[in-house]
Amino acid sequence: MDTYRAFLAVIISFAILLGYQYFFVGFETPEAPVENPTATSTPQATDGQPVPGAVQAVVPQIAAAAPAVLHPDATDISVETDRYTAVFSENGGALIQLVLKGQKETSAKDSPGKELVNSDVNLGFPLKFSWGSIIGQDLFYKSTAKNVTFTDGKGVLTMEADAGNGLTVVRTYTFAKDSYVIGLDITVKNSSGQSLQGMAQLHQVNTPFQKTGGPGNMYLFQGSEAYINGELHEIKAKEYEDGPVTLQGNVEWAGFGGNYFLRGIVPIDGAGVSYVMQGNDELTRTALIGNLDTLQPGSEKTYAYKIYYGPKKVELLRELGYNLERSVNFGWFDIIARPTLWLLNFLYGFVGNYGVAIILVTIMFKAAFWPISQKGMKSMKNMQKLQPKMAKLKEKYKDDPTRMNQEVMNLYKTYRVNPLGGCLPMVLQIPVFFALYKVLLQSIELRHAPFMLWITDLSAPDRLWIGFDLPYLGGLPVLTLLMGASMWLQQKMTPTTADPTQAKIMQFLPLIFTFMFLNFASGLVLYWFVNNLLSILQQKLINRESEAKQAAQSA
Known part of the structure; x- marks a missing residue:
């Protein structure tokens, strides 16, 4: 004995x-539910012929990604709230900078605020929009104002682009002085004389929040994550290094998360039903994709999103709803943690x-x-x-x-x-x-x-x-x-x-x-x-x- x-x-x-080792380093990453994106069929009309303007592929291909088109007349628009300072560009209507006021890059006293958009013009910027193969990501969005003013704690930035083929895209950002959440409504208007079909795609370009492998963060998750069908999915880059990975279902939110921060997108009223990822540890491109929509001549369709670029603080995320607090994953020990x-x-x-x-x-x-x-x-x-x-x-x-x-x-x-x-x-x-x-x-x-x-x-x-x-x-x-x-x-x-x-x-x-x-x-x-x-x-x-x-x- x-x-x-x-x-x-x-x-x-x-x-x-x-x-x-098992819970914090891991032996093998569990396989995420994956649907082969190459199997996505081309939408068919009732007579069996392809629909004009239909999406031929909904997967962002990193290898085939073209350099961003920079418009010489494009300007940047700065937004400052109590929580962050952000900069949006008329090039693609993208978010090119967002610095948190309540978090620093390091623990040094003179450290600047934490930057959550740490990419550049060569890599591309997040929150660009495309609509199938008809509307590309790099439109020139003319802003109605060069700065955002706040009234009663609310501010609005409206940007409009001519996509050609009789299509117009209007982006409306909505800000709150005391919130990390940014509202984004994107309206596609069909002024052409024919019916057009496309899938709304809101894109993100993600680089790491911090380098992994150093003391204290070598065991932390960093990668794509989404809350779909009532379940949290954490997908490491090695899962999609060899090709795109697609998650489908009831998407409550999707984005790119680290240990302390989240770049999250909440699709409203079915604006996103698929989440596609491709890339590696240094660069991950994602797209939140909606259903196939048909726009009749003279009609329009609005896609609504909530954008959350901020800290993974449980109480704050719980107040926001959409199960965002599940991005803080305590695993099996959640009931105690x-x-x-x-x-x-x-x-x-x-x-x-x-x-x-x-x-x-x-x-x-x-x-x-x-x-x-x-x-x-x-x-x-x-x-x-x-x-x-x-x-x-x-x-x-x-x-x-x-x-x-x-x-x-x-x-x-x-x-x-x-x-x-x-x-x-x-x-x-x-x-x-x-x-x-x-x-x-x-x-x-x-x-x-x-x-x-x-x-x-x-x-x-x-x-x-x-x-x-x-x-x-x-x-x-x-x-x-x-x-x-x-x-x-x-x-x-x-x-x-x-x-x-x-x-x-x-x-x-x-x-x-x-x-x-x-x-x-x-x-x-x-x-x-x-x-x-x-x-x-x-x-x-x-x-x-x-x-x-x-x-x-x-x-």
Whole structure:
């Protein structure tokens, strides 16, 4: 039974490592529901002939993408709200710049605001519109005004383009002073003498929000995502590097997301029923595509969208609706993570420091687990007391393993000891650990949030600059080393029933955990460190109680 318990502890530790690999690094990306876009048929008239003006292909092809047509008379229009500053161009009516006011590029004091449109004229810009093969993306949209004025907190920008063939396109952007959401209505007018058909396509050009692979963000998702048919789809670039990927269904929103930010489009009243992606890690082109529409001579069709370029803040996204808050994906641990995030923000409202809030959350979680931990620690202490008796049984029945196991179990029953009682608290804390990992790494509230001293960003690994770069680490991971030391001390204080060889194996666990935590968010390391300190305190109280009982019995 001792061997079983020792190996169980090792298995639990490796379960944490493997769970970390599975949930946060991943072995293979699940295959997203894909429909072959090349199988899209050309719309047919009732007589079986192709419809004039019908779309021959609805997939944006990066390789075949032509350079943007720049019109010499085009100007840029700036918009400033309380949330962001944005710039729109008459070239394609595109969004060419959007800088958030409440978020910075880095944690430096002089850092500029976070830029969410980090492409250029060669790559192209987002929010261009096409209508099948009849209306291209690079029309010249003449603006009715050179600046946007706000009345009662609302502003409007109207742009109109002549698409030729008797078609006119009117783009109307609507802004609110206190909101990240931008309304976009696009009206296609048919002034020709014939019926025309096309599919509305709203395009995006996406480059990464930040480079992946650095400390603290190497395990974070960044790529195309959409909420379709009541389910979140996260599609990494490797899924569409070899060709376009199409998602179809009830599209509530679609866009490109990172860990903290979202470039999202919400189609209104069926303006988007398909989402097409193509590209790679450095550049992803997408198109939100509507149904095939027919415009009779003299008629028009308006396509309405809500544009959200902003932070992935759960409360804010929930207020906006359209299930945008599902873009913050806590995975399997959602049921624990979301209440934890709420509690963290609630406590922050009182203390004004997320590091202190994390400490308070840790104390609350420890208090909730205290009775179970108490039982487990006492069980370990009792198991330690039984070691002399168990050693005699093993010696007595060393030639009869079956009888020996029976006698050991009887010994447990006699002294009312649960051999697995010491492992239960660790098992119960594993889902809490992963939920907190998700919260502390994915919550934008922790981005650039300072704690104290050298810890200026709770979402990044802690590093203390010591005057020169350490290999691989850069700075000194002081908090992580303290966490490892506290784990080692806790292990030393915890009663063990393992034999000397097994005990030596278990001594490597603090080292393994320290190495694993090196690039974890400092907020998570802070939680684990404080949790270890509380466990040490609890063990010390139990040891003191046990010693007092022994002294009383001796007296």
